[in-house]
Amino acid sequence: MTGGFATDLTAYRTALREYLSGDELGDWRSRHYSTTEERIAHHALLMGELYHGGWNRYGWPVEAGGLGGDERHRAVLYDELAAAGLPVPTPHLLLETLGPPTIRFAPALAAEYLPNYLRGGEWWGQGFSEPEAGSDLASLRCRARRDGDNYILDGQKIWTSHGATATRLVCLVRTGSPESRHRGLSMIMVDADTPGVSRRPISLASGANELAEIFFDNVVVPASRLIGEEGQGWAVAMYLLQYERAMYAWLSAAEASRRLRELCAQIGSEVEEGRRLPGDALARIGDCHAQLVALRARSAATVRKLAAGETVGPEASVDKVLLATAEIALYDLSRDLLGPDFLFAPTGAADEWRGEWWYSRSATILGGSAEIQRTILADHVLGLPKEAAR
Ligand SMILES: Cc1cc2nc3c(=O)[nH]c(=O)nc-3n(C[C@H](O)[C@H](O)[C@H](O)COP(=O)(O)OP(=O)(O)OC[C@H]3O[C@@H](n4cnc5c(N)ncnc54)[C@H](O)[C@@H]3O)c2cc1C
Known part of the structure; x- marks a missing residue:
């Protein structure tokens, strides 16, 4: 592995493509999983393989276990994995969201834990939403009270993706007064096995335990686990959102493109055997x-901005809206083209399409609902006049 890949994106892409064209990763191609837990654990092994070859270390700083480069290296990795018919390892989704703010606001924590994350030895969950605080995140109530060198956490999080199996939870908590809204928030990393943390998986309509409820009961967390300063949580969350909108959209577009190709290949072979498609x-x-091409074009510009160190602002809501629309279109298409097989086939492949269709129903909710994204665009990008109070 040459260090030159950090500065030569084309050489990185060429070498990666050659590596992925081999058979070493065959175990992850066209593999279907019966549970979320099984998928995450197997995908973590894929991260181990990629880490071993250095491939998923590009795009991350050396101090955090990476080999240098920038966001474009990560974008190339996701693209090339998808082009080679391989999944983007599931833990990379939250790595993209939670890694960058940890590197920026808590470099010591990044140095301690991100190398293990990159090699698939652990993965994290994002504890933001609460039963009474989703769209209105600034109203969250999970409390962290300072006690000497520690914080004591009490409260609840909900809808935490991969929360049931995550090793660590990056939580937005209230350190200010109950009325302090976004000014009284802090970001803190909690080891999921700390006494007083309990987790209850939430089954999706598909049956997959993709999400979890997390309860904190007198949980002692060292103050050294703060990501940023006390009271700086909202700024850290806004920094994080850039990655949640930009890199997540790119990564998901790569996955969706792979699935569209797989759908076309499956339908194509059925047509060759005489099946007639709907008109x-x-x-x-x-x-x-x-739709996917438009999303990628838009998302590429956003990724380039991040790589150039520019701030990605409210305009990233466009990427989020395009992604949700494209994902819903893709999985509705799979439902309609696969026909009765979509509903009834007892195969792993059909199960995967069904699970993805169900999950795509949440595309307009997770990470900020479509209504909220459109409001952000109306208010902060287009500068439309506020709606008159009725
Ligand atoms: C699959 C999935 C994965 C998720 N993963 C995570 C995770 O890992 N970590 C995490 O913290 N959270 C996660 N979430 C939670 C997600 O961020 C919230 O569901 C989302 O922010 C909406 O909040 P809510 O569910 O409380 O809905 P609410 O905020 O109660 O909204 C309900 C409805 O009202 C609308 N609405 C609310 N306020 C307004 C407004 N001001 N103007 C117009 N319409 C409005 C919304 O658009 C929505 O249609 C996940 C959710 C899903 C579905």
Whole structure:
């Protein structure tokens, strides 16, 4: 592995593509999992393979276990994995969201834990939402009270992706007064096995335990686990949001493109055997492809901004809206083209399509609902006049 890849993106892409074209990672191609836990654990092993070869270390700073480079290296990795018919390892989703703020605001924690994350030895969950605080995140109530060198956490989080198996939880908590809203928040990292933390998996409609409720009961967390200063939580969350909107959209677009190709390959072979498709099938496939191309074009510009060290502001809500629309179109297409197989086939492949279809129903909710994204665009990008109070 040459260190030159950190500065030569084309050489990195070429070498990575060659590596992925081999058979070493065959175990992760076209593999179906019966549970979320099984998928995450197996994908973590894929991270170990990629780490061993250095491939997923590009794009991350050396101090955090990386080999240098920037966001574009990570974008190339996701692209090339998808092009090679391989999944983007599931733990990379939250690594993209939680890694950058940890590196920026808590470099010591990043140095201690991110190398293990990159090699698949652990993964983290994002504890922001609460039963009464989703869209209105600044109203959250999970409390962290300072006690000497520690904080004592009490409260609840909900909808924590991968929360049931995560090693660590990056939580937005209230350190100020109950009325302090966004000014009284702090970000803190909690080891999920700390006494007083309990987790209850939430089954999705598909049956997958993708999310969890997390309860904190007198949980002692060292103050050294703060990400940023006390009271700086909202600024850290806004920094994080750039990655949640930008890198998550790119990564998801890469995955969606792979799934569209797989759908077309499956349908194509059925057509060769004489199956007739619905009359609008080709137009819908084309529309879906066009949506993904538009998303990628938009998302590439956002990733370039991040790589250049520019701040990605409210305009990233465009990426989020495009992603949600494209994902819903893709999985509705799979439902309609796979026909009865989508509903009834007892195979792992059909199960995966069904699970993804169910999950895509949440595309307009997770990470900030579509209504909220459109409001951000109306208020902060387009500068439209506020709605008159009725
Ligand atoms: C699959 C999935 C994964 C998730 N993963 C995580 C995670 O890892 N970590 C985490 O912290 N959270 C996670 N979430 C939670 C997610 O961020 C919230 O569901 C989301 O922010 C919406 O909050 P809510 O569910 O409380 O809905 P609410 O905020 O109660 O909203 C309900 C409805 O009202 C609308 N609404 C609310 N306020 C307004 C407004 N001001 N103007 C117009 N419409 C409005 C919303 O658009 C929505 O349609 C996840 C959610 C899902 C579905």
